[in-house]
Amino acid sequence: MTKEVRVRFAPSPTGALHIGGLRTALYNYLFARKMGGKFLLRIEDTDQTRFVPGAEEYIQESLEWMGISPDESPWNPGEVGPYRQSERKASYMNYALDLVEKGHAYYAFDTAEELEAMRERLTAARVVQPQYNSITRTQMKNSLTLSPEEVKERLASGDPYVIRAKLPLKEEVRFHDLIRDWVLVHSSTLDDKVLMKSDGMPTYHLANIVDDHLMGITHVIRGEEWLPSAPLHVLLYRFFGWEDTMPQFAHLPLLLKPDGNGKLSKRDGDKLGFPVFPLNWIDPFTGEKSSGFRETGYLPDALLNFLAFLGWNPGDEREIFSLEELVEAFSIERIGKSGTKFDIAKAKWYNEHYLRSRNQEDLIASLQQDAQAAGTTLSQEKAGAIISLLRDRVTFPGDFWKDSQFLHQAPSDFDSEVAAKKWNADATTLLQAYAIALESGIGVPFDGASAKALLESTAEASGIKLGKVMQAVRLAVTGLGAGPDLMEVFAILGPQEVAKRIRFALKTLATVD
């Protein structure tokens, strides 16, 4: 019998959650669901200097939007709370002291200046990696070098101090990673990491291990940037005597910039021409705005599908997966090892795919909203017609409004290239006749088919081949050289408007031969 799977997503609220973090959350969610386990959210806010108001809410809203809300979180606590590390502050010191007592950690009183001096000294002495470790700690001010009395005195007098892990000099730390298999690191390359900061807060390393243990986390699925500190974490589990319940690790490959030059970072924002955040975000300090996938028009299903495939695949040739299907197909073993470049073109393709299968009512509502925002109203009927007209040609919901501008506004000028190429005597003759026919037929039921029939009979009467002048007709009515089915456009516009536009075109384009 195996323990219930419990995984966590543990972001720090230092700004907008970025897309890589969202993928990490997604993989955690998928794994939890697949295994019938629990997905928790823990806020890692141990760095008080980096707290950003609104970031927590942003994380919550992002996960909700994606449909991967946690089973336990600060807003929906389970039995192992609190789920915010700042609220667990009181407990960490005891664990750190436990380590000191066991001889696996020690007090250090060095000031920032002294640490800096030490690094400079080591650099000058050509030490390749200046660090606070089993060798250098003998020359620093800590409870290993100071007399017990002085340590006591300093602590009593309120001298600022940190607690550092005391790492073994020579030891091979070996641990298993679900994605990378065995990873071997020599402890001599590790340094005595700070566990408790002088402000009384734990560092990530301590808080993470303590909380994962207390919260019963069975699998740690996180970004590859944590791989180098994983040996430290393994050592901490050992120091605490928790090795038998140590979670399994899975370090995810990173999301890289499209040009492969470094990892995709928050700072990339809109510089690349696409969002790197799930939702719009305004930095409360700088006022800097970053756009989100949601507001850009990406559907959660599409983003989910896209993100899942960035570093994972089901092993067969299917590409389209709903969240439920992802859960069903997911396995950590099928996550790749190498970094993944972020290709927005694929995300767009997914979006187009999901947009085409979106239900009509949602799209109508969204189009009506866009119209309203632009200061006009669209009837249900007309909006529906526009959706049907453009459905197979748009990428984002907002495109229904953008790409239908020619329907809402008569052209004031005309694509000159098309005009030069296609505007000719045949066209004007036909348009003249068609306008008259339309005007005389006002009130008659008018739809795509009848508009077409009328155009065809008009052309025939004038002895003009319709195919030769269609683009000119389009130009006259829309001002554009390309677009959706013209007869359906006519149906939406209505005979009166079409005739009016034709007359305007005839007048405006008269000078062009």
Place this chain on the structure above:
RNA sequence: GGUCCGUUCGUCUAGGGGUUAGGACGUAUCCCUUUCACGGAUAAAACACGGGUUCGAUUCCCGUACGGACUACCA
């Protein structure tokens, strides 16, 4: 610099000692069509390099190159 991780079409990837190295996005061409798109079809396009091991390596091993992460009292 050091430590660790990685490397299959432009991109995401499948595969795995003997394959015509498969799919998807993107690109191109053709078909459909009143244009553009959609859809359908087709095409170009990859095992980083050098050594081993082997009858045989893209696949296993070792180097090299390249890329990435980490190297804080940040997470």
